[in-house]
Amino acid sequence: MARSCGLRIGPRRFELVVLDGSGKKHKVVAVKTGEFPRPTAEQAGEDPAKLAAAALKEALVGTNVPKDNVGVALDSALAAFRMLKMPFADRAKIEQVLKFEVESLLPQWNIDDVVVDFHTLEATDDASELLITAVPKADVQKVIDLCGDGGIEPLEAEIETTAMVNAALALELCRVDNAQLLVHVGEHSTSVVVVDGGKPREMRAIHIGALSHEIVQAPEKEPEETGDKAEKKDKPEAPPSGTWLDAPPDPDELQRRLEQTIKRIRRELGRTISATRTAHPIEAILVCGSDLPGLVGSSILDVPVKRLELTLEGGPTGLEAASCVVAYGVALRQLGGGLLKPSLRREELRYTGAFERVELPLAIVCLLVVTLLSVWNIFLVKERQYVDTQLTLWRNKAVEGLVGNPKVGRAGTLKYPIDSLTKYTKGIDEEEDRTRFEQIQRLKFLVEEDNRKLAKEVGEGDINHPQSALSAMALVLDVLDKSAGELGRPSLRKLRSTYQNGKAGKPDKVRLTLDFSIFANNQLEATQLLENFTNALNGEPWIAARVETRTTDPLDTGKGIYVENQVIEVDVSKAPKKAGGRVQ
Helix, strand or coil: CEEEEEEEECCCEEEEEEEEECCCCEEEEEEEEEECCCCCCCCCCCCHHHHHHHHHHHHHCCCCCCCCCEEEEECHHHCEEEEEEECCCCHHHHHHHHHHHHHHHCCCCCHHHEEEEEEEEEECCCCEEEEEEEEEHHHHHHHHHHHHHHCCCCCEEEEHHHHHHHHHHHCCCCCCCCEEEEEEECCCCEEEEEEECCEEEEEEEECCCCCHHHEECCCCCCCCCCHHHCCCCCCCCCCCCCEECCCCCCHHHHHHHHHHHHHHHHHHHHHHHHHCCCCCCEEEEEEEECCCCCCCCCEECCEEEEECCCCCCCCCCCHHHHHCHHHHHHHHHHCCCCCCCCCCCCHHHHCCCHHHHHHHHHHHHHHHHHHHHHHHHHHHHHHHHHHHHHHHHHHHHHHHHHHCECCCCECCCCCCCCHHHHHHHHCCCCCCCCCHHHHHHHHHHHHHHHHHHHHHHCCCCCCCCCCCHHHHHHHHHHHHHHHHCCCEEEEEEEEEEEEECCCCCCCCEEEEEEEEEEEECCHHHHHHHHHHHHHHHHCCCCECCCCCCCCEEECCCCCEEEEEEEEEEECHHHCCECCCCCEC
């Protein structure tokens, strides 16, 4: 069975879920949650990212995480969500122009420094409505580096909102006949998704979370005093804005801040409900992530607030089941499930670390290919040497047969070899421009060239001799004799053979006219002999025009037929020739 790992990395916490199975049917194998440690006084100069990576590496021990199929979810506060309409719906075209179209909607960032992803909300043949997600590349890379230092390499990255939607749909909490508000409460931010009819319609991030009340806000700086009135202050400097308290304030102050945080989150959720226009009424607010006292079980604008938690075999229970929803959605996405297919590891980040995973197999394949080519090259060299040796023997025998070999006293076939052939054969061993086969072809060309010159000198090819009427007659009578067989006996009455000169581009031919009788046991056998004769003639290559059978007359005795004016046209030039140039 396939196995995947989903990981959520927040500012202070992390959740990890390992699934085994497929996108439709799976079970929870392992669940780990934890907090990233804060630097102590002894660790003041140490990088917090290293401490977080060490905590993540420790959490991976014993979880049997499939390191080749890991996904990670980022804090939604890092992203910006926008709505965009396109005049086309083809995904390839959208990919090409997406960054140019969304650049004006993200004035806070340089478009080259962000990763832009999209999900199609509505699409027709000539238009589409997109939900855009933009995240700075540096923030994505920071999370990827943290996971890499922790011992795992995420194949894909997404935002908490998309993972939460996939998880809710897989748990069958969002149906086609109602609408919900999905909420994930993080440490410093709250992710909100409006789901209507089983499809996401809107996403946003509220920049306040469950632990926001523990963050120290730096007070406004007072004007510096100068001159003699400047005094040294004994009180310590306030910590920078957004840092954690080393020593938390008194419980009453902390409780007051927590209550203010919950009120602000409830107020923002109420604004989302009021501003959202859905086709179905919002039936519930489903909350996952960190627990906020008094939120679950209450209602906001008459909409009940319920807990969104995992209900899978082997999964966690209680508050842990709600905190791992996003990590479960990421793991589900890695198994091929889920409606949304986000991809923040696009462009240069998309294939980060991919080569390292296939580097060794590729190196082995390349080594095997090089070895195969080397062995093949050795066989080709050996085969070429053998062929070259055989062609050398062939060439030498051809030279001895043509011009002879004076060293051994052997005369050649040519009594008076031509000068060009003799000259070429003298230096044939030192020739490097031609191969052995090309040298043999050169010898053949020189001999044929000399033959053409001699034929031209004696007039061959310049004058076309008239075709022989006697040869044409012999060709036809030979076919007649072979066609008779045992069926009957032909008897010639009259035979005329006339040469006809070709005119108007037509070739020369000989026209034969025959009057003959065919004697047989009966008229049927005589007719069969005539058909055999006609078919045999039409099968010969030297017949100039198809021979048609003439009308026959029966003999008075009833044992044969008589054929009058049978015309046969013959092209003697197409007849096979014997040695010496005579027609066969």
